[in-house]
Amino acid sequence: MITVSATDLLRVIDATLVSKVEPSLGDVNGRSALATVRHLLNFVRVRIEREGAMLIADDAALRRLLGQMAEYHRSAGDSEAAAVVTAALETAPTCDATASLDDLTLEARALREALHLALARLQGLRAERGDDPAYQAIRAQIRAHIVREIEAEGELVGPAFFGRGPRR
Amino acid sequence: MDFSPDHLQRYLTHKLGEPLAITAVERFSRGTSRQTWFVDVEHRGTAETLVFRTDLAAGSIEPTSLDQEYFMYERLGHTDVPVAKALFWEEDPAWTDTPFYVRRKVEGSWNIPGFLDPDPRYDDLRIAISKEHIAKLALVHQVDWKGLGFDRRLSAPRDEADCAHHYIDLTMKQFEAVRGSGMPVMLEVAEWLHDHAPVAPRISLCKGTNGFGEEVFKGTTLVAMSDWEEASIGDPAADFAFMQYLAPELERDGRKIWGMAQALDHYRSVSGIAVTIEAVRFYGVLRSMRLIAMSEKAGTATRTHPGLAEIRQAWTGTEVGYICRRGLIAAMGLSDPPPASALAELHETIEAPL
Structure with a gap:
């Protein structure tokens, strides 16, 4: 087993950039690029540490939400719209416990695309169904999911970037 | 676009129709949307800096095109708005693999000493x-x-x-x-x-x-x-x-x-x-x-x-x-x-x- 972890390596790479590379850079372009590189290396480290669990939870929540959207359309008698959402759910890649971060990202991307298209369709029904409590409820569920997902992103971005100096 | 002094010297001599010398080439460090290059030129006994603008190698981050940006500078040259003069657009594959345009450089600075000092x-x-x-x-x-x-x-x-x-x-x-x-x-x-x-x-x-x-x-x-x-x-x-x-x-x-x-x-x-x-x-x-x-x-x-x-x-x-x-x-x-x-x-x- 290689006991030096990926995040250990990222920390020592960053320290080396600071102690050995940065002092040798004379021009603004190089120093600016190095500042960005350091922030992004830190972002990679935080994502390695936290993103897997976050994506697994988010992908599961997205699947539940899309299922609820399909159910909403069925209840409203719109079987064609329900079938579109169901098909998107079925064709999205499915990850198991051995999935890599890249695989989880592909699954998340497919599910978010499905949500985007399904929401666009729902928005097109707003003039007709905007006063319907069931319509309002599914829209509220979507908004709640969007907020949770963006707030969760903050758990990756904040520790990686905030308070760590110029990005460029 | 090849921003080496030799290529720029050949290109600008061709474009301006007279011999000239390139004395310095520098990529501007600020800006994220596109590449900006400052090219110092001497011709007819005078020196000036030309500004080259081109997209990033992987494409601009801007949803709008480089030629729209050139259009803006060209049109604004007919108004009272202070802008650098747009000189020419280039997309001839004999000289460049990506389009670019050139404008004059206006003397001054983006930086204002003291402006960000909270004093x-x-x-x-x-x-x-x-x-x-x-x-x-x-x-x-x-x-x-x-x-x-x-x-x-x-x-x-x-x-x-x-x-x-x-x-x-x-x-x-x-x-x-x-x-x-x-x-x-x-x-x-x-x-x-x-x-x-x-x-x-x-x-x-x-x-x-x-x-x-x-x-x-x-x-x-x-x-x-x-x-x-x-x-x-x-x-x-x-x-x-x-x-x-x-x-x-x-x-x-x-x-x-x-x-x-x-x-x-x-x-x-x-x-x-x-x-x-x-x-x-x-x-x-x-x-x-x-x-x-x-x-x-x-x-x-x-x-x-x-x-x-x-x-x-x-x-x-x-x-x-x-x-x-x-x-x-x-x-x-x-x-x-x-x-x-x-x-x-x-x-x-x-x-x-x-």
Whole structure:
């Protein structure tokens, strides 16, 4: 087993950039690029540490939400719209416990695309169904999911970037 | 484009039809959207600096094209707005594999010594610079955009009531063309903005991106307005939504001496145009949407051309997009905004640290 972890390596790479590379850079372009590189290396480290669990939870929540959207359309008698959402759910890649971060990202991307298209369709029904409590409820569920997902992103971005100096 | 001195010497000799010498070539370190190169040239016994603009190798982060940017500089040359003179467009494959254009360099600097120093002794400087910028923005907003044909390239709203709706739809069209995957918050906020759209006081040419670092100053005079890639036709309030320190909130002895409210009052006194704080806030949300479109384009370039993409595109495709998404859900009252310090850090550079 290689006991030096990926995040250990990222920390020592960053320290080396600071102690050995940065002092040798004379021009603004190089120093600016190095500042960005350091922030992004830190972002990679935080994502390695936290993103897997976050994506697994988010992908599961997205699947539940899309299922609820399909159910909403069925209840409203719109079987064609329900079938579109169901098909998107079925064709999205499915990850198991051995999935890599890249695989989880592909699954998340497919599910978010499905949500985007399904929401666009729902928005097109707003003039007709905007006063319907069931319509309002599914829209509220979507908004709640969007907020949770963006707030969760903050758990990756904040520790990686905030308070760590110029990005460029 | 090959920016080696030898190639530039051959190209410019051919283009200008007379011998010349290249004395220095430098890529400008600021700016994320496109490449800017300063090329020092000597010919006919005189020296001058030419500015070359071209897209990044993996593509600009801007949803609009380089030739639209050139069009803006060319048209603005027929107005009172201070801009660098556009010289020529080049796309001949004999000389370059990517289009570029060339403009003159206006002497001055994006940096204003003391402007970001929080010492109150610089407050008068900050207010003077803010007023100067507002006076030049007023010139932009009073350009005869129809007479000069700006609407040949920039789509125009039908009337004052359509300005906000037109800008939302334009932004969503640009976003849909570049997005890397689904982003339902953009659909939600577009709908919310349509529900809250203000009526514009008039239809103006708008610059798009403003603020400290975007313009060229000589002393306290704004001698050239730069970065026209986000220009549009619509509500002048849009130009107050992204000021990057040029409408600073200043208090002295517990008394407000300058800020957005005072800046808008001053703008009204010099232009006769009434812009409300509420409209500025509205366009601030749209500004975040536009930045998300840029973030998506940058992210796509990073994913599809990792060998060509610039490191700043990777940053724009990550942190910048997140901050803006956070701003959108805050604007709709669904969550807290990102920390003010994080917003300030986005504008910070190693040349102008906070």
